[in-house]
Amino acid sequence: MNTMYEAPPPGYWNHFLGTTMPLGAGGFYCVVKDNDDGDGDPLRDSDNQVLVYVTATLPDNTQRQIEVLVKYADPSYVPDNAIVVDGSILFNGTPDILGLKGIAHANGDIVLSGNPTFSVSANATGQIAEGGATVPPGGFNEGVPPISIPDVDPTQYRNLANYTLRADGMILDVATGAMINPGAGGWNGWTYSAASNTWSLSGNNVTPAGTYYAEGNVSITGSGNSPNRTLSIVAEKCISTTGNTRLAPALTGTLMIAGGDIKLGGTAGASYAGLIAAKEQIKTMGTFDHQGVLLAKNAQDVYTLVTAGSVVEPDSQFGGTMSVTYDGGMVTVLKNPNNSVTIVSARKLK
Incomplete structure (x- = not known):
């Protein structure tokens, strides 16, 4: 031998x-x-x-x-579609999915109960209930092969944080090791509710740019003339936004990573950029402009900010009058599956 x-x-x-x-x-x-x-x-x-x-x-x-x-x-994960869901999708309202990669892909079914616009196509491994939606240039395509969707695990990115929003109500400045007590008055717009394990960002404060890792939930509310903030949110639980929030990512191509659900709302003037990724489901409502990608891994429900799919209600829901624009080539911090x-x-x- x-x-x-x-x-x-x-x-x-x-x-x-x-x-x-x-x-x-x-x-x-x-x-x-x-x-x-x-x-x-x-x-x-x-x-x-x-x-x-x-x-x-x-x-x-x-x-x-x-x-x-x-x-x-x-x-690194580089998305090829503006909306990616490892399950079924409901489109209601009049959302616009635009750009050179204005594609919605579902590893499941797509239900079109409103009148969404797709600049390229809508693709489903299952069926598409078209309703009265206008057929996009690339068509409504059923029975397409499933695509691989990366794992969404916020704990993998804790080491990228500039600030840790701790479950004990303290804020860790990672660079200096300083522990900050926001107190009742908050710290640069951040306040904490122990009852709901939620860190909230509101007001017109100029929040330090960087990546914020939350040991819980995050709620962001824009009001009045809210500033443009450069920050990325990585939360172990859920993320929700309302009002005229304006956010650009501090991390490479990545704005939000949630270990649970993400609910995005907005009023005129609200804007987001980068990858927004939820381990469970995503729901959008209201009016906002997003330059980037929405991704839902559709893991089994632990959180109830967005309910899981059922016979009546698909997994992730995209509605309101929001627009998502994606031209492709965006490098993110998620791992390539x-x-x-x-x-x-x-x-x-x-």
Whole structure:
């Protein structure tokens, strides 16, 4: 038997790149290099492809070498649709789904009880109840293949926080380690209700930019001439917004991540940008403009801010007169559910 093919011991693959590793009576080593992707920088990959060189030393000390061009999926999730739900969707009212990627995709059914507008299409793995909605250029498409939707777990992003809104009512400034007591008067618009485990942001305060991680719920209310705020909200429970809230993301392409439901409301002038992702369901109402993506993982209900699907009421609901505009290519902090490596080509060098 050729001992080159003996199974390696546990942990063998942890640290072998560029190092000769013994295997049976022989050994091998691997080197990874950037392919010619046109950027002129051998230390930066611009096309998600690299060259892998594997050199094996056989028991008789002869060598064999292969070159493999591999393509890997971007580790970050880049949505391909303006609305993505791992379940069914109800559209009511007159929402507009616009942009080059003005597509709603449901891994389930779509019910159109209002008159939504889609710049591209509406796609469902199940059925589409069209009602009187205008057929978009790309059509209403039933029975399409399901798409992979990333996990939505806020605890994975706690380390990205600039401020932690704690369950004990204190605020941790991560950079300095300082503990802030907002007290009854609040801190830069933030107040806390222990009874509902909810952090609320309201008023016209200039809230420090950054990412806020909440050990509970978050409620944001815009009123009067609310300022434009640059912040991302990562909440272990639910997120709700009302009024003329104006938010842009502090995290890469990501505005909100909730471990429960998200309910988005708004009045004239309200605006959001980036990915808004709920582990359970999303419901929209009122009037607002969103430049980005709405995503609902549709996990089994733990929270009741948005009720789960039933025979009468699909899982996530998009209504009001809101608009969602998405042109594609938005990198987010969520993990790509299709993180894989494929072989493009291979050749024997010696």
